[in-house]
Amino acid sequence: MSTAWVAGTIRARELALRRVGAAGARELAVRADLDEALRELVVTPYGKYAPPVAGLSEAQRAVSATLLWHLRVLAGWLPRGGARLLVPLACGFEVANVAALLAGNGHGPAPVEPYRLGALETAWRRLEGAGSGPGMRAVLTASAWGDPGGDSAGAVLTGMRMAAARRTALAVPQARDWAVGRAALLTARELFVHGRPLTEPVRRDAARLLGARATGAASYPRFRELLPAPARRLLAEAGEPGALWRAEVGWWRTLRDDGAAMLRDNRFGPRAVVGAVAVLSVDAWRVRAALESAARGGRVGEAFDALA
Template sequence: MSAGWVAGAVRAKALVARYPGADGAREIAASPTLDDGLRRLTATPYARYARTSTDLPGAQMAVSATLLWHLRVLAGWLPPGGARLLVPLAAGFEIANVVTRLPAPDGRRTDVPEPYRLGALETAWRSLERADTPPQVRAALAASPWGDPGDDTPWALVTGMRMAAARRTAVAVPAARRWAQGCAVLLTARERFVHRRSLPEPVRRDAARLLGERAAAAATYDEFRAALPTAARWALVDVEEPDGLWRAEARWWRTVQVDGMALLREGRYGPGVVVGAVAVLSVDAWRVRAALESAARGGRPREVFDALA
């Protein structure tokens, strides 16, 4: 194993050790106000970005920005070319940047927050940042590794990016293929059987690559569950109706946590340890964002948060 991978793996484990974990998130969630919850962040790595936050969206974005910063730091410790392993795992930040630039459902644009700074973890943000209209966003995506989402409505653009992120992760990060398949299951089920929307053809093709043609073409939720490949069925175990998908999402995060910890415990210092660290850090950020929402609601943890914490 190269010195670069050893250094990256050591750094990854050190980052994980500093984060608050489930116990710290539970304390934040029990805070009676958002201000109290934010004060509990001062002793965590999230303090750097969260110290100026005054509302829940800003605080949650600060948590995500902390995660991204540490992924960029981690990428810098990897050997030449190693950062490519993290690019698909950080795709959600580029998707979030695009979402802020698209019109809201009522056709208006709200105030656009500062985009996440992706550095070496970007896929095509420099091109997407210059796109001023949905058709221009579609053209930039089509000319990049994201691929053509199949339409230029805001929904199609974002759905196409999310499914493409799952496809790219499954191909580029073998250790994360299970999570990518789970993402594809949840995205397909939610769009098809909750929102009753047909997937644009490029998105459907990506779903078929990850879940098989039968699942991608299923006409009902029951048919979809039955057609899933064995490796992806875990995502919907005991979720017999589409309105239970929130439980499937909690299970997905729990699975990423468990699998990530298993990768961190690997005896060899290498890519698996780094991927495991990214997984555990991502779960921690998700958990802290949920905990801050609980604090903002008066310290009443949501059921979905309790299912993971």
């Protein structure tokens, strides 16, 4: 094991300690209002990016920006190959940037400041200047994202999300089951909630992860039956398409448990690094949910409780 991997693993474990945790998130969630929760957030690891006065969306974005900064710091400690390991794990930030840009129809600046990915970027700087959907599709097709199969906002974002699962499964063996679960959730929503057929590139990516029989299933029950084991276990929590939110929470719960187990491994190397990314991601998700609960007057939702 190289010195860089040892240093990177130690740094990953240190960063993983910068969490609010389940108990801390609940304290935020039961605050009487968002302002009170934000005053508490300032003294947490997210305080550096939490604006003193902000609405819910700005505060949640600050939490996500903190997570991204931690990933960028971690990438700087890893050897070159290790840093590349983090790129697919940070794909969601690039998807969020594109979603914000498309919300403005590709004309003028995005409605929010984009996440700055630094070395974790795939194609954002080219996408930022691509303009409309067709321009974005061309840039994506020429990059590691691949062709989304359409140039509408929905096609671009669905294509990127499925490509993120494909890229993660290929590049991060420790995260393959998580990627398979993500692909199953996305496919189920597209086919059985929204009633939208998958574009050909998205269908190919989904079939690589889930199997061609599952992606070709004519009904939701049959789809669940044909899924590979990790995804089948995940969707066991969602007996009907309307209950997919339960499987979503289950996905985060799996990420939490698997990440914690990886961090308990005393060996140096990619496993601990991926585990740190997992637990930090779960913490950010939980804090964002806690802020939403506080904004509703401290009413904690079932999804938040399920991840406690």
